Amino acid sequence: MYLGAIEAGGTKFVCAVGDASGKILATERIATETPEITMEKVIKFFMNFKIEALGIATFGPVDLDPESGTYGTITSTPKQGWANYPLLKTMKKKLSLPVGITTDVNGAALGELYRGAGKGLNGCLYLTVGTGIGGGAISEGHVLQGMSHPEMGHILLRRHPNDQEFEGICPYHKDCLEGLASGPALQARWGKPARALPSDHSAWEIEADYLAQALMQYVLIVSPKRIILGGGVMKQAQLFPLIREKLRLYLNNYVAFPELNADIDAYVVPPALGDNAGITGALILAKQSLVK
Amino acid sequence: MYLGAIEAGGTKFVCAVGDASGKILATERIATETPEITMEKVIKFFMNFKIEALGIATFGPVDLDPESGTYGTITSTPKQGWANYPLLKTMKKKLSLPVGITTDVNGAALGELYRGAGKGLNGCLYLTVGTGIGGGAISEGHVLQGMSHPEMGHILLRRHPNDQEFEGICPYHKDCLEGLASGPALQARWGKPARALPSDHSAWEIEADYLAQALMQYVLIVSPKRIILGGGVMKQAQLFPLIREKLRLYLNNYVAFPELNADIDAYVVPPALGDNAGITGALILAKQSLVK
């Protein structure tokens, strides 16, 4: 049985065909232009295969309320032509197949949970720290979803004592997590690209503090079974031990689980699937959409 | 059909018998002493009725991982005799019935969702602001649960500009939400019981700020369909409009849902069941335990 998967991003659509075991058999990268141009190529790609279902992990915000009339529609986005684009409806109509849809980070969470760094658990939280900061969570097999999907990149933080001047770059909140700790925020704060900051630069201690504060809130609010930190900024591997240590200091033995103490190295972890988490999750979604 | 319900608290156990529609037919309040003394009376109460299942909404922390060997056990508590007490196991053995268990605030969330202020929705978040601060959330019918149940009363906040001196009273985190905004925190901060502060006291503007910050984090992380604020401190009804206004300012039109804008009065609301939310939720849990 063949299944289709799309990871829809702001710069490219990754399309893939795989089997039910998660093995990927063919992929194609299609640039994100207007929906007319991009979607025609996407549909053409899938026409070459006899797939039985499709899963989509997309940039957002996207309407994920199954009871909504605009379920599966990209809601607001500055990307030309994509605001109010009915992504799910279009693919269902063109392919006449069951199609599942979720956010890119929910997709990555699904992929990592069932085939990556979360294997064996029934839940996890995936956070990407890149151009933006976003997260998805799974609790007892259920992808967390409410009024909207989570927007956990925009939570409020306490300012680090050595970072009182920088305003933050979030257009909505200035110094929310994304406004202080995303790749572009680091660039604005330090005057050079994040990747150009040496690994012993004082930027990383501040960055780890902000991410540890975010993890503190996530642990207390959704209590994930594991936290997976991906995205470009997390390529700075020195962040992991710093974040773990600071998270322990913030928690101060509240929630006295081994995961947050002796076993914390296995609790706050990098992705196991690298850049394939999202597309792997989309493939899982395709399979799940067959059962529903 | 009769169902049993327990709301287990630090000062009293409320026991009730009701029917499947949620109607309560008999209740008894039993003081929380040692487990030996209290549980004998609790069991005796239920022996008088032919109940078919029992639901328990209990103080915590409590082990709610169904796969754990200590599922349904109170874990750590300063309450004499209750640390490591197998509450679920005991009731199952004594009554030989299906028994469901969750936290007190999850119970209140269930009660309010299905029979109170959340009626018609498939999820909500319930926060109690009393002696402590605690919350429970339901997402698409699923009670949020991970490594542990949520402990969302202990999240970190930004200090209000007019509240820089007070240390906070949380034994773990000092100035976390509970350390700044619980009833005892208000008493420590202002030198008199919270209920004795006049409704135009400057304490309430600060209190509303802290609660609005907490709601900002909950909205961004779990995106509840409605937020219900209960507990003794929320009897100060003037807090509601202040919290709603401040939450809107913090969000600043991010997540542009009507619930957070024109309809915010129906989004951040007091409980409809008053002090009966927990016991009503426990009764729902009893019913659910029959299906499982």
Ligand SMILES: Nc1ncnc2c1ncn2[C@@H]1O[C@H](COP(=O)(O)OP(=O)(O)O)[C@@H](O)[C@H]1O
């Ligand atoms: N090795 C690195 N170290 C630090 N920052 C990096 C590194 N690689 C990429 N980044 C930053 O991550 C951001 C891109 O994130 P990425 O997750 O790769 O893509 P996106 O978020 O756009 O999907 C950029 O702001 C870039 O500066």
Ligand SMILES: Nc1ncnc2c1ncn2[C@@H]1O[C@H](COP(=O)(O)OP(=O)(O)O)[C@@H](O)[C@H]1O
């Ligand atoms: N009307 C009121 N106004 C302000 N605070 C109140 C009021 N009533 C009770 N409180 C405070 O609420 C706390 C008790 O919370 P409550 O929810 O009633 O019980 P508990 O949290 O112990 O279950 C006390 O700290 C008390 O000072």
Ligand SMILES: [Zn+2]
């Ligand atoms: Zn923001």
Ligand SMILES: [Zn+2]
């Ligand atoms: Zn605390």
